[in-house]
Amino acid sequence: MVCWPRRWWLVLTVSLVLVLAVIQWAICALTFASAPAAEYSQLWGRHGELWQAGSRLPDFSFAGYHRGDDPIPDIEVVTDVTDFGADGGDNDDDTEAFRNAIRATRRGAILIPTGRYVISDLVAINKPGIVLRGAGPEKTILYFPRDLEDVRPNMGTTTSGRPTSNYSWSGGFLQIDGRDNGKELANIVEPADRGRRRIKVDRPENFRRGMSVRVELRDDASQSLIKYLYAGETGATDKLRALRRRTDFVARVAKIDKESVVIDRPLPFAIQLAWQPTVYAFVPNVSEVGIEQLGFEFPHRPYAGHFTERGANAIALVDVCDCWVRDIRIHNCDSGIFVTGRFCSLDGIAVTSDRQRDQQRNSTGHHGIQVTGDDNLVRDFDFQTRFIHDLTVAHCHGNVFCDGRGEDLSLDHHKYAPYANLFTNLDAGAGTQLWVCGGGAALGKNCAAWGTFWRITAARPLAWPPERFAPELINIVGLTTEQSSVRRPQGRWFEAIAPDQLEPKNLWQAQLVRRLRRPVGRRATK
Numbered sequence: 001m002v003c004w005p006r007r008w009w010l011v012l013t014v015s016l017v018l019v020l021a022v023i024q025w026a027i028c029a030l031t032f033a034s035a036p037a038a039e040y041s042q043l044w045g046r047h048g049e050l051w052q053a054g055s056r057l058p059d060f061s062f063a064g065y066h067r068g069d070d071p072i073p074d075i076e077v078v079t080d081v082t083d084f085g086a087d088g089g090d091n092d093d094d095t096e097a098f099r100n101a102i103r104a105t106r107r108g109a110i111l112i113p114t115g116r117y118v119i120s121d122l123v124a125i126n127k128p129g130i131v132l133r134g135a136g137p138e139k140t141i142l143y144f145p146r147d148l149e150d151v152r153p154n155m156g157t158t159t160s161g162r163p164t165s166n167y168s169w170s171g172g173f174l175q176i177d178g179r180d181n182g183k184e185l186a187n188i189v190e191p192a193d194r195g196r197r198r199i200k201v202d203r204p205e206n207f208r209r210g211m212s213v214r215v216e217l218r219d220d221a222s223q224s225l226i227k228y229l230y231a232g233e234t235g236a237t238d239k240l241r242a243l244r245r246r247t248d249f250v251a252r253v254a255k256i257d258k259e260s261v262v263i264d265r266p267l268p269f270a271i272q273l274a275w276q277p278t279v280y281a282f283v284p285n286v287s288e289v290g291i292e293q294l295g296f297e298f299p300h301r302p303y304a305g306h307f308t309e310r311g312a313n314a315i316a317l318v319d320v321c322d323c324w325v326r327d328i329r330i331h332n333c334d335s336g337i338f339v340t341g342r343f344c345s346l347d348g349i350a351v352t353s354d355r356q357r358d359q360q361r362n363s364t365g366h367h368g369i370q371v372t373g374d375d376n377l378v379r380d381f382d383f384q385t386r387f388i389h390d391l392t393v394a395h396c397h398g399n400v401f402c403d404g405r406g407e408d409l410s411l412d413h414h415k416y417a418p419y420a421n422l423f424t425n426l427d428a429g430a431g432t433q434l435w436v437c438g439g440g441a442a443l444g445k446n447c448a449a450w451g452t453f454w455r456i457t458a459a460r461p462l463a464w465p466p467e468r469f470a471p472e473l474i475n476i477v478g479l480t481t482e483q484s485s486v487r488r489p490q491g492r493w494f495e496a497i498a499p500d501q502l503e504p505k506n507l508w509q510a511q512l513v514r515r516l517r518r519p520v521g522r523r524a525t526k
Helices: 006-034 095-104 224-229 507-516
Strands: 072-074 077-080 108-112 115-118 123-125 130-134 140-143 155-157 163-165 174-177 184-187 198-200 212-218 246-256 260-263 278-281 290-297 313-318 324-331 335-339 345-352 365-371 377-383 387-393 400-406 411-413 422-427 452-457 475-479 493-495 523-525
Touching (some): 313 324, 324 335, 335 345, 365 377, 400 507, 422 507
Parallel strands (some): 077 108, 123 174, 140 290, 174 313, 290 324, 313 335, 335 365, 365 387, 387 411, 475 493
Antiparallel strands (some): 184 278, 198 260
16 A cells, blocks of 8 residues: 555545535536526515615516515315315216305315316305315316306496397306495595605595505596596597506505504505595405315317407406415316416416417417406416407506416506506417407506506517507516617607616515515415
């Protein structure tokens, strides 16, 4: 055996360490060289250092369940639908068994075991704390042999007077129904700028710290509120009725003094006294309701086209708060999900279809997901088919659509002044109908001010939308495009950053992490 001097062993060890360090450095250098350099928007910066409340970039971090503060919980199972007569192994009607299970459950999750269950009529949940949970969207299937129009007739007309079912744009076989029972608290007695948190009220004694409040504005005869929400570029608004010329917003009371209330989030609009600003308590009567791990299937039949829909619709969330739909698949629907609630989350939604497509629009249904409530989150969706309107917003604000993809996504802004909604980190697929929108005549432009479109990829170059889509005061950052950047602080904002280089990719998540100052999870246990 050769005995090496101790100093030689030391030299050999140090040499090996240096060689390994050089190899590791070379690998890192090659990796860094092959990766595109990150670029940051001048509206946000690297970590939000360029952003401030009241800027043209809204704060979207309050969207979703519990205002983004908490992940969706896993609720303990307390009931099983098979104990009420439901059978996933036959062709008998299971509707009444589902209703009885819901009636018998005070709070908790209702298990729907593996099987195929027939639902022939609307199943409603109108109390808090109920969760319908399957064994997975490929294992627990709810089958709907009839349309809502067959079992609950609800014919109406379009804005142009064409007869059609109201289920063309609303309703679902699983429906969560609620309402806001809040009463008036005070009038706002002083104007406030957008982005402010302090509002001066005439009855501060009616408030308490931590309570949820709703600030409502109503338009005047000159439509000055609508003009403000469209940044002065409304388009025709002759048919906008007074009910649709309102907007509101929900926050929590952080502080109260002799004349003012301080809320915990920035105002998404300015306050003018001409808009009769009023504060109400926000008291939703239905919350903490979930629909999860289920498959929804409708009969295989050709899609006859726009406004022929009769209600092969899966889910509707109506005037509820802090509810969720997650891990579901919807097959062969007219429309997937309608949401008019607040702070609700849709997470993990797959939509598929075997239907023959209509020849005019190459679509298998009407609305994929439509949101007309505020501060909702639609996350991780996969549209494996094409709708006339894939993602729809109308008369709403603060909603976020992120981490999703589609065959050929349309970001349908359906008029009535949908402002300050966010579409971020999306794969638009073919990219032929990104700005294709619906909505009746003389109801304003499709999108109102502060709409934000952040990191959207497509198979072909995308461009600034047509003039009829929106006012100049919207934000487009990081599209697949061949256009050049245009950055006008009070006008058009188009940052032509390559999507692969834009950081952060998901603006909502970056804003939420910045606000909470901690990582963001997706699940919790209760």
